[in-house]
Amino acid sequence: MNMESGFAGKIAALRGDDDAAGAGRRRWLRIAAIVAVLAVLAGAWMVMRGGKDPAPAAAPTKTIPKVSVVVPGMRAVTNVVTATGTLAAKREMPVGVAGEGGMVAEVLVEPGDWVRAGQPLAIIDRQVAAQQTNQSVASIGVAQADAALAQSELERARKLVDRGFISQADIQRRTATRDAANARVALARAQANEMRARMGRLVIRAPAEALVLQRAVEPGQIVSSGSGALFRLARGGEMELRAQVAEQDLAGLGIGRPAAVTPVGSTRSFTGRIWQLSPVIDAATRQGTARIQIAYDPALRPGGFAAARITSGAVQAPVLPESAVLSDTKGNFVYVVGSNGRVTRRDVRTGQVSNDGIAIVGGLMGDEQVVLSAGAFLNPGDQIKPERVALPAARS
Template sequence: MTMRRNLTSAAAIAGAGMMALTLHACGGKPAPAEEAAAAEKTDTADAQSMRITHVELRDLSDEVRATGRLVVREEAAVGSELAGYRVSRVYVDEGDWVKQGQALAQLDDTLLQAQIAQAEATLATQKATVTFRRSQLDRAESLAKEGAVSQAALDQSRMEAASSEASLLASQANVNEMKVRQSRMTLRAPVAGAVLQRALRPGDISGGSATPYFRIARDGLIELDAEMPDTALAHVKIGDTVSVTLGTGETITGKVRFISPRVDSNTNLGRARVALPFDANLRPGSFAEARFNAASAGVLSVPASAIRYESGGASVMVVDDKNMVKQTPVKLGQRAGDFVELVEGPAAGARVLATGSAFTLDGDVIKPIDGAAAQPAATPGGQ
């Protein structure tokens, strides 16, 4: 009996060995899918846990500060095209308010009046000559019909009559030109407004300088010429309310009237004109600071901490469906609080690392932790 049991055990062991050899010969190892899953499980186990956030559409609102100088909204220059006349009187000074058409200065027209009188006398003589030449022409034409005057004499009378009429027209034009010049001897304000500058004194000779005699701020309107980065300028709109702080510390409210379509290529600064309410105390050239409420509705944005800055520019670390990290360049817009706008970059809903870690590289696999879930819930009463 003992010998039979030993033989039975030996047969069982031999059968098991043969089965193992058969399985090994038939390639009885784990399937590739199982190996990949096992490898991924190992990689995930070894991956670093990192907090992620999402690219989302948000309404951003932020205050943009800009500085600039007060300038005249529209300036009128007053000069004279008449040269060689002495200034006899100046009626206004800097800071005065003038009406449209109001006299600003008077040039001495004594010599011009004498010239006009002489020209008018010449005109009267020309009129008499024309009358005489016409009567001679009428007489010559009557005699020519009777054959008492030759054709040459008739042609001569016609030429003299035409010449006298031409001289009359020239004399009339000369008188008209002098009277126009006389009307411009009084310098008048082309617009209503405040006199900013006066560069004319009694006794000066007109036409001796290219500098305007007077500079007038039309309607006395002053505005702020504000400079700001082009990224901020893109969010400013015509009609936006602006708070302007003057050099005196006084704060007034204005509205954006004009946005320049051009940006300085050297400074990347653009300009916006802010219309200010009329105030006689506003002085062009003064320094002022403006605060714009730049708002954007529904723009792609991420937390500012997610932006990674390198020599090549700004970027974010996008996390794909396999939790693999890929560095993606972005173009930034305005910043509002803890968020920054993505002008160019990943689409809404994309997962990105909540912090632009410099130690995370392309192709790294992480264990993502949603940023919202990672934050502890607030307890009642803030405890």
């Protein structure tokens, strides 16, 4: 009984081992099948691509950039100096009281009026002066009567001196009396003329043909020679711009140079010419004054601010667009292309800046190939392919 049970147990154990071995074989078969499927798929993919491995990527070749260049040549460049300043009368005439003064009776003009030479501007009360003038005129008559009487007495005495009734000494006294009377006549006339002149000075007159700029007096005001200017006139209405010009620019200007003056707030320009240059330079601002004469126009108001463009001559120089001129801590420069296609730095000295570009007054001859606009991306020695482009025509 025990033997049968032991034998049955061994048989069962052997069967279990066989089952485990079978399960392991089946697992490996499944793995092998999966690998085979993957291999087939890989082969199919290779067939679709032609069955060749991809060629290795070629090494990139360095390309030489194309860069626009210009040959500036030489052209006439008008040198223009810009300046600002204050408008004023070219010859301002302050007019005040010339005599003793008094109370203003009447003011006859307003700012902006044109006046002739000698035209009354204001009248000071003349009642007292008129009476004094009348008195002086009356004293002339008195003196003339005394002189006539002395002359008559002298003539009668001369007739009697031959008869011995009057001595020669009496003749001399009567002659002296006549001469004194005539002197009093001359004195009375001089005093009358003085009073007329004083009364005339109570009428304030324009010293020349002018434009009235300012009026600082009203009727009823008490004025005297110490009252200052009652009127300010611009002789002939002539105006000027007192332009402040930098020291280095002032040296290139001359008398008669044309200028265009534009008042602030206006789009109109007025033509003028320099008539005087300051002989001194302000030590603080390093500027001098160029006085530009302008014909009268109501738009030109003394005291206003204006800008001027002064033509100071012309020179022959290359002109480049602003994009071609670079700058750094060493100054202004351009890139010039050599015959080998490599760029080199060329330091330049700039001049007049206008709508046409920047004038190069030093550093270029005008026949070089200058990089137009790509200078910021280049370095000295870089290789480029220059493509020449034309410069725009100069503006008139």
